[in-house]
Amino acid sequence: MNRLIKIEIFKLLKRTRTYLSIGLMVILVALIFWGLKSQGESALDYALQTLNRDFLVSGNILNGYLAIYVILNTLWIHIPILIVIVTADLFSSELESGTIRLILTRPLGRSYYLMSKYISSIIFVIIFMTIWAIISVLPAMLLFGKGDLIVIFEGLQIVEEKELFTKFFNAFLFAILGMSTFAVFSVSVSVFTRRSLNAILVTLGFLVISTLLQTMAPTIFKGWESFLITHHLAKWQFLFYSNPANSEVLSSTIWLVIFSAVCILASLFRFRKLKITE
Amino acid sequence: MRIIETNKLNLRYNNRQILSDVSLTLKSGRITTLIGPNGAGKSSAFRILAGLVKPEKGTVRLDDIQLQSFEELRNHCGYLLESPDFYSYLSGKENLELLIQISKSKTDSEKLLQLVGLQNEGNKKVQHYSRGMKQRLGFAQVLINDPDFLILDEPFNGLDPEVKTQMLAQLVTLKNEGKGILVSTHLLEDMETIADDFVLLNKGRVYLKSNMEDNLNEKQKVVLHFSKSVKNLKQYYPENLFENNKIILMATISETEALLNDLYKQNFIPFRISRSSILHDKYMEITNESAN
Numbered sequence: 001m002n003r004l005i006k007i008e009i010f011k012l013l014k015r016t017r018t019y020l021s022i023g024l025m026v027i028l029v030a031l032i033f034w035g036l037k038s039q040g041e042s043a044l045d046y047a048l049q050t051l052n053r054d055f056l057v058s059g060n061i062l063n064g065y066l067a068i069y070v071i072l073n074t075l076w077i078h079i080p081i082l083i084v085i086v087t088a089d090l091f092s093s094e095l096e097s098g099t100i101r102l103i104l105t106r107p108l109g110r111s112y113y114l115m116s117k118y119i120s121s122i123i124f125v126i127i128f129m130t131i132w133a134i135i136s137v138l139p140a141m142l143l144f145g146k147g148d149l150i151v152i153f154e155g156l157q158i159v160e161e162k163e164l165f166t167k168f169f170n171a172f173l174f175a176i177l178g179m180s181t182f183a184v185f186s187v188s189v190s191v192f193t194r195r196s197l198n199a200i201l202v203t204l205g206f207l208v209i210s211t212l213l214q215t216m217a218p219t220i221f222k223g224w225e226s227f228l229i230t231h232h233l234a235k236w237q238f239l240f241y242s243n244p245a246n247s248e249v250l251s252s253t254i255w256l257v258i259f260s261a262v263c264i265l266a267s268l269f270r271f272r273k274l275k276i277t278e
Numbered sequence: 279m280r281i282i283e284t285n286k287l288n289l290r291y292n293n294r295q296i297l298s299d300v301s302l303t304l305k306s307g308r309i310t311t312l313i314g315p316n317g318a319g320k321s322s323a324f325r326i327l328a329g330l331v332k333p334e335k336g337t338v339r340l341d342d343i344q345l346q347s348f349e350e351l352r353n354h355c356g357y358l359l360e361s362p363d364f365y366s367y368l369s370g371k372e373n374l375e376l377l378i379q380i381s382k383s384k385t386d387s388e389k390l391l392q393l394v395g396l397q398n399e400g401n402k403k404v405q406h407y408s409r410g411m412k413q414r415l416g417f418a419q420v421l422i423n424d425p426d427f428l429i430l431d432e433p434f435n436g437l438d439p440e441v442k443t444q445m446l447a448q449l450v451t452l453k454n455e456g457k458g459i460l461v462s463t464h465l466l467e468d469m470e471t472i473a474d475d476f477v478l479l480n481k482g483r484v485y486l487k488s489n490m491e492d493n494l495n496e497k498q499k500v501v502l503h504f505s506k507s508v509k510n511l512k513q514y515y516p517e518n519l520f521e522n523n524k525i526i527l528m529a530t531i532s533e534t535e536a537l538l539n540d541l542y543k544q545n546f547i548p549f550r551i552s553r554s555s556i557l558h559d560k561y562m563e564i565t566n567e568s569a570n
Contacts, residue, residue, distance in 0.1 A: 007376055014367055098363030102419070105328045105357040106380045277325050 001112060001119075008090070008120030017089060018124070021082045022131060028078055029071055029135050033143060036067050063147030064140035065164050069240070071136045075175055075233060080182050080207055083128060087121040087183040088199040092190035100276050114191070114271050118264055121183040129176045137168075149240070157240055171236040174249065178233040181256040182207070185229065188263035191270050232256050280306040280341055280426050280458060282327075282351065287336035289322055289482075296322045297333070297482045303475075304427055304458040309449060311469040312462040313557070314479035315565055320462040321360060323479070324431040327460070328357045356425040358433050362416030366405035370396055370415050373404060374422070383423040390418040393448070395441065409436035417445065427458040434465055446472055466558055476557050480564045486557070493555050494531045501526050502541075502548040511546065 012018050091114070094100040103113065149159040159167060185206070190199035210230040225231040232252035238245040282304040289297040297319045304310055312320050325331040327338075329349035338345050340354065364373045374387040391400045394414040404412065413436050420428055434442050442465075450472050453459055463469055469476075470493070478486040502525045512520045515537070519526040525548075529537065534553065541547070 003379055003382070007379055010376070011365065011368070014365075014372075016367070097366070099365055101328075101330060101359060102363055102377070103380060104330060105352060105359065106377065107352045108380055275331070277330050 001116060004108075004112060004116035005119050005123070008116050009123060012086070012090075012120060012124055015086075017086055021086045022128060025079070025082050025128065025132055026135060028074060028082075029132065029139075032071055032074070033067065033139055036062065036070065037143060061147065061150055062144060063149075064137075064142075064144040065147065065149040065159075065161070065168070066151075067140040067144050068136050068168060069149060069151055071132075071140075072171060072175070072236060075178065075236065076211065076230075077207065079129075079132070079175075079179060080233075081204060083125060083179050083183055084186045084200055084203045084207075086124060086128075088186035088190050088203055089196040090117050090121055090190070091187055092194055092196040092199050095194050095276065096196060104276065110271055111268055114268055115264075117187055118184055121187050122180045125180045125183045126176055129172065129179060133172050151240055159240055167239050170249075171239050174236045174239065174253070177253060177256055178236070181229065181260045182233070184260040184263050188267040191267035191274065226255055229256075229259060232259075280354075281339075282354075282427060282458065283339045284327070285337045285339070287323065287326055288334045289319075289326065289331065290334050291322075295482055297326075300336075300479070300482070300484055302460070302477060304460050305475075306426060306458040307453060307456050308474040309453050309459045309461060309469075309472055310475040310477065311473040312460060312477050312479060313464070313466060313469075313561060314462075314485070315561075317481075318479040319482040320479055321431055322482075324357075324359055324429060324460075324462065327351060327355070327429050328359060330359075351427075354425055355427040355429050356420035356422065358416045358420045358428075358430045360431050361409070361435060362412060362419070364404040364407075364412065364415060367403060369401050369403050370407065370411075371400035373415065374400075374419060377419050378422050381423045385422045385424070390421055393421065394418045395444065410438060410441060413437055414441065414445075417448075425457070427460070428452065430459065430461045432462055432464075434463055434468075442468070466555075466561060470555055470557065478557060478560055478564070485564065486560050488557055493557065496555075497528045497530050497533075499526065499554045500529050500534050501552045502538075503550040503552075504546060504548050506546075508546060511541075511544070 094103070104110065146161055148161050149157075149164055151157045151159070182203075186199060186203040189202045189206075190196065193199045193202055207230065210228045214225060214228050214230050232255050235249050235252040238248045282302075284300070284302045287297050287300040287302075288295075300319065300323055302310070302312070302323065312323065314320050322331065326333050326336070326348055329347065329352055332348075338348055338351065340351065345351065364370070365376070368376070371387050371391060374390055378385050378387060388397065388400070391397045394417050396411060396414055396418065399407070399411060404415070407415065413433065417430075417433060420430065434445065437445065446468055449459060449461070453472075453474075461469065461473070470490075474490050476486070476488045476490075476493075477484060478488075504523045504525075507523060508520060508525055511525070515525070515527075517527070527534075527537070531553075534551075538548070538551075
């Protein structure tokens with residue numbers, strides 16, 4: 001299996017698409033920094049207008065931690081899109097180009113082959129998210145400095161600077177889990193759709209619809225939201241509560257793992273029967 | 279001697295019978311040619327042998343041992359299935375090395391590239407390869423792990439005559455090294471010079487099985503072409519047909535040899551000799567049937 005995973009990573013590193021996705025992520029983060037640097041102060045003053053009436057806000061509010069928190073919000077849509085354009089293509093591109101036939105005429109089980117795709121997609125997510133974390137944290141600290149974090153999420157949350165490293169570290173770990181689940185989902189979709197473009201569209205369609213359902217009709221889906229992957233992907237925000245809702249985060253972690261396992265099992269079953277000679 | 283025997287392979291797809299009771303035998307040190315018109319089921323048979331398609335019915339034995347599935351053959355065979363598809367964004371060498379790693383082999387990719395004449399093109403990305411170059415790379419990957427059997431579906435597609443001749447010679451070398459080779463092709467004449475066994479497939483059924491020994495002992499149509507008139511010879515060989523500068527006869531190989539010796543003595547040397555084969559005749563019969 002190690003051998004297969006190494007080969008998959010080698011192929012990933014040789015593909016233009018991989019660098020395109022990482023390049024777009026760098027541009028996205030750079031644009032956020034540029035926006036915060038040029039208009040962050042005025043936007044923050046506007047947002048804190050009401051607060052300033054009742055409280056005396058002192059210190060550096062537009063600090064590096066707030067910048068990272070803003071960047072974390074790209075986990076809703078932007079980062080999943082950039083990940084999916086790479087991972088949804090991992091399996092289906094081999095079906096489309098016919099290389100799967102070349103590989104499977106070697107003494108190699110289908111399950112091993114597909115599992116190597118899943119593992120390499122998760123490794124890609126880890127690499128991608130690590131780069132994302134590095135290019136977010138370092139410039140944020142250099143450009144905006146340190147300070148306490150004030151966020152408005154289900155009320156006003158003020159998190160002291162000393163707690164922030166752990167909270168952001170956990171948020172990044174949770175983000176890796178969330179994005180890995182999404183990557184696993186996209187690989188599974190590609191086993192069923194056979195075509196890369198279809199797999200990308202179906203996965204992104206699922207993301208958009210799931211997000212819409214969650215935000216537009218929360219009352220209708222009350223009780224059902226656990227089945228929406230986006231509901232769990234957003235749980236990193238709970239880590240920034242003054243009293244972190246650890247049980248919520250843990251519950252979503254379990255849901256994401258179960259969701260990934262179901263996706264993998266379903267596609268392994270499908271792949272065993274899949275005609276690869278068409 | 280190693281033997282692969284498939285027994286009564288049946289395959290249905292979309293309610294259409296693709297293969298019916300197809301039995302094939304591959305022996306080490308022999309080249310078996312599978313021929314037949316397009317749609318005869320040749321590629322389907324190859325896909326079954328590669329374990330890519332499961333037959334509806336049929337079994338396979340390797341050296342008298344019944345295998346559980348065709349996938350088990352992969353440890354003993356090298357496959358070239360139609361036009362091979364490689365990773366276009368990798369070089370030829372990288373493609374080979376990747377397959378070498380998957381096969382847990384220690385084969386040297388450089389040696390393989392040299393064997394197929396791609397040693398100077400190995401670092402070029404496959405997207406810049408011509409069809410013939412891809413075919414040669416496909417042939418190189420077949421030899422990874424030094425398999426006992428080679429299963430080659432249309433290996434000469436897209437090859438120029440020079441490379442085709444080299445590959446034919448390569449097949450003979452591999453056969454002499456003891457490899458069992460199964461080849462599907464439309465190049466009847468070329469294969470007749472190197473193959474030992476022939477299987478003619480039509481509409482998913484085995485239409486004819488033959489071997490080189492049978493072919494040589496059969497009386498077949500022989501045409502001797504001369505650069506001068508041979509009418510004077512008619513009196514010596516009244517049983518044969520004389521047509522302008524040609525002698526047309528029905529003869530076995532040894533009878534043809536005897537006649538040629540005779541003609542040489544009389545200073546009649548044909549510049550071209552053509553001999554049809556059962557295989558060729560049957561193949562034409564099938565093709566004509568399909569055309570009608």
